[in-house]
Amino acid sequence: MRAFRWLFALLIAAQVGYSFVPERRLTAATRTIVGLMLATSSAEAVAARGARRGVAAVTGAGAVGFGVELVGVATGRPFGHYVYSAKLGPRVGGVPLLAAAAWAMMARPAWVVAGLLDRRCAVRVPLAAGALTAWDVFLDPRMVRDGYWTWPQGGRYEGVPASNFGGWLATGLVLFTGLAALERAPGSEPDRTDDGALALYAWTWIGETVANVAVWRRPRVAAAGTVAMGAFALPALRCRARAPRRAGRR
Numbered sequence: 001m002r003a004f005r006w007l008f009a010l011l012i013a014a015q016v017g018y019s020f021v022p023e024r025r026l027t028a029a030t031r032t033i034v035g036l037m038l039a040t041s042s043a044e045a046v047a048a049r050g051a052r053r054g055v056a057a058v059t060g061a062g063a064v065g066f067g068v069e070l071v072g073v074a075t076g077r078p079f080g081h082y083v084y085s086a087k088l089g090p091r092v093g094g095v096p097l098l099a100a101a102a103w104a105m106m107a108r109p110a111w112v113v114a115g116l117l118d119r120r121c122a123v124r125v126p127l128a129a130g131a132l133t134a135w136d137v138f139l140d141p142r143m144v145r146d147g148y149w150t151w152p153q154g155g156r157y158e159g160v161p162a163s164n165f166g167g168w169l170a171t172g173l174v175l176f177t178g179l180a181a182l183e184r185a186p187g188s189e190p191d192r193t194d195d196g197a198l199a200l201y202a203w204t205w206i207g208e209t210v211a212n213v214a215v216w217r218r219p220r221v222a223a224a225g226t227v228a229m230g231a232f233a234l235p236a237l238r239c240r241a242r243a244p245r246r247a248g249r250r
Helices: 002-020 022-048 051-075 099-117 121-146 162-184 196-216 220-250
Strands: none
Touching: 002 022, 002 196, 022 051, 022 099, 022 196, 051 162, 051 196, 099 121, 099 162, 099 196, 099 220, 121 162, 121 196, 121 220, 196 220
16 A cells, blocks of 8 residues: 555645646646556556456546547437537547546445445446536536537536436446456455545545535535545445444454
8 A cells, every 4th residue: 555655645745736837737637647547546446456457447447438538528428518628639530548547546435435325236327427527516516617628509607518417327337246246256355454545535535526626616516526425435434433433343
């Protein structure tokens, strides 16, 4: 977990420092933070699951998300009709390669949070999809505002239509059904620890809330995102806090 701890500390420092970055360098800073967050999440997955299964989980999530994005840009389904700008770098089929990172870097944290709430697969999969979608309540308004992508017809929530969140939920169901199958594969072992993934989800929740309140001055996004991610983060943190006490009584 040493690599994860160092990367996580660096990620926090980079995200806190983002508010001090000159406007002309914001695009480069955004790309850097996305890459750093992906590296942090990948390091946690490898530490918890081992190299082969950890990498498979992260790359699989990115591949599923990117594939759905290709369909979404081409057809308008399941997210609604939207377009990417060139700000995120090279694109394939109108979708930046970096877009895959968004799905890859938060999939395992959402999966771990859901597993703390309920280990039964039939319940965990939709919970994880909900936890992942909750993060997008923060993500999309900020990226639309900064011109990384847009819905030409707009949407009621900060320019984002409701169909987008339905698309995230549906994609999450597919993604986590696959991840559940990977967890059940022969030779799969329990996670060595889930604290890193939980910390990454909880920090994202707290950091986005503070940034939207104190830096970006977007109280509507702060309130919506805080409630959405908090609905998963708070119960998961409570479950994790009770776990050692339960173990000690056995």
